[in-house]
Amino acid sequence: MSSIALVGNPNTGKTSLFNTLTSSYEYVGNWAGVTVEKKIGSLKNGAGKLIDLPGIYSLHPLSRDEGVAAQYLIEETPEALINIVDASQLERNLLLTLQLLEYGKPTILGLNMTDVAKARGIQVNPDILNERLGIPVLPLIARTGKGTSQVLSVLEQPSHIPPVTFQLNYGDIAEQAIASIVAQLQKISGLPNLRWVALQLMEQNPVILELLKKRTDISGLLLIADAAQTRLQQEKLALTLPQWIRSVRMDYIRMVCADAIDSTLQKPHNLTERLDSILTHRFLGLPLFIVFMYAMFKTTFDWIGGPLSDLLDGFIGGPLSDWTNSLLGTIGASEFTHALIVDGLIGGVGGVLVFVPQIFILFLMISFLEDSGYMARVCLLMDSTMERMGLNGKAFIPFIIGFGCNVPAIMAARSIEQPKDRLLTTLLMPLMSCSARLPVYLLFAAVFFPAQQATAVLSMYVMGVVFALILCKFFSKHLFKNETSIFIIELPPYRMPQFKTLSRSTWEKGKGFLRKAGTIILAGSVLIWLMSYAGPGGLNVDMDHSFLAKFGGFIAPLLQPLGFGTWQAGSTLVPGFLAKEVVVSTMNIIYHAPDAAGLEGQIASVFTPLSSISFMAFILLYIPCLATVGVIKKETASWKWTFFSMGYSLVLAYAVSLVIYQGGRLLGWS
């Protein structure tokens, strides 16, 4: 099986092409050492595997996503490359193309968005490009699939793609340096194209420098580069060697573009201009965004998601439980098995599965906003606010995703270029009320604040955001004193997202939740149920004498000042660390509640309105769930920061709940 890598700038339609060229995701995993998603699919014609690399502008990485592409090219040997470029942005896109051609593997240039370019009055001549670059150039419209069959037929026999002969002359000074570096590199085995490695070294590409350092002493190589740089400076050709290399490439690209592109009829982006004049308007932009956010949450929780969840809840609590009961009765299952399946499994996992519709709807809408090009505008709108808090506007999207689930949200923070901004976003993410915490709010709001349910739930979300902002300011001032944040964002033209791409990315984001329901939550529910079923006195004990009650009673005194010092409340917290969804399913098990109404009755008798607020705040703020802790460890690659995020949230939760409960009591509330 041969492997073919798909490389291109961000927003050039790589994902669309990937989806049309492959029939299935064979594998989505992580790149070795970094947790950037690695997407591999089987080509439809069975010719091999297609690897989707993160979108990059050049091989010189600024963010972690980008480092993956350079690392891939140096450590693995794809048989061929597909370089996808945006026909309406050719000049900029070709910079990466030249670096890929220097890599020397057979390459196809996918000239995408030819329809967009044509509509804007830009005509690109593929024959001239083909002649100048020496590689097959295939015009494409990846969104509609036009031209993708040609790509497939060329890929049928990757070995038939003509080898790359392209070579750029960087002038005497640089060429001499390249030659002597190449001569030294010859001693090292296992490197790709040596001229390419030499050029990347001269460009100071950190990934290449790192790799070479592992294999050899590179000080000699760097001396050659420095000498070349000094000579360039003496001759007043360029200030630095990387600048010189870039300018030689740009000159060549301008020459190619001048011949291959006819832009005499070029028109501006009309739709984008008009939409931007409203959506990024200095006064209207933010209010409109708030309206959209409100509509998004309404749709997720009220208009569509809520009713769907109710339907599912009715099914799980009604017909499914009944069927299971009668089935278990028929096959004569033991009392233990019966209780395990009905109370433990259906009660626990079922209580969480009902949120699946809401989560998928939220992710669908987030994917829509991303694909339409609006998300980039949101970053722009939010940047000044975020900057005041010590972050940058790009952190805003991860925070929004965090309302769905913190895990993909922390992974979404990878698109932030600066390590400091990325780390801050990661550390503060757990303060975003993920959908797992929603059931707790919904339950308590329904019991204690029936008239103001939406306000009560919303105020929990707002509380998380407010603490995130305060801590953000605090952390960025005290933990990262001297680091500034930068902000630059590309604004792609607005476009209508495609259903196929939307459904695929929604699934990619949401399936983690399903997987969690099938593993951690399942195991957690069974464990909790067992602990409530068994006690020092044996099996099937009265719940008050179970292991769970013993354990809950052990931490209950600690929680007494917070207003919920019962063993029941205490024993939801530990499984809540496994997954916050388990809090409600634990309550279902503990209170032996057959349905939502039964549970609400029990809660009403145990909590007071004040202690319920204190409890909700505690659930919101205390320790991120296990999956989130796992991803924080992976993304920060540091135990120190992982424990820090767990510690600060626990302290914060305790302090806030204490202030709420004791403060409320002083004010005479109950």
Added chain:
Amino acid sequence: MVLTSCSLLRLQPGTTGSIQKIEGMNPILRRRLADLGVSEGVMIRLKGKGPFMGPITLECNGQLFAIRRKEASMIEVKVS
């Protein structure tokens, strides 16, 4: 025709200038701008200014992007 140099921030929304100098900018940002094709001699257009002193939207080589005002003030342009 009078040629004047000024900071990019001084452009009126909708007008175009050619980049004269980019100085004192954060190197990471400088590189990213270069990746987008923003360098000396290139025409750049100011599209709009964001709310609350937020980033400004620019267009260069047909690409829309946004940077903060502080950084934009380090780009010197020439208008005719």
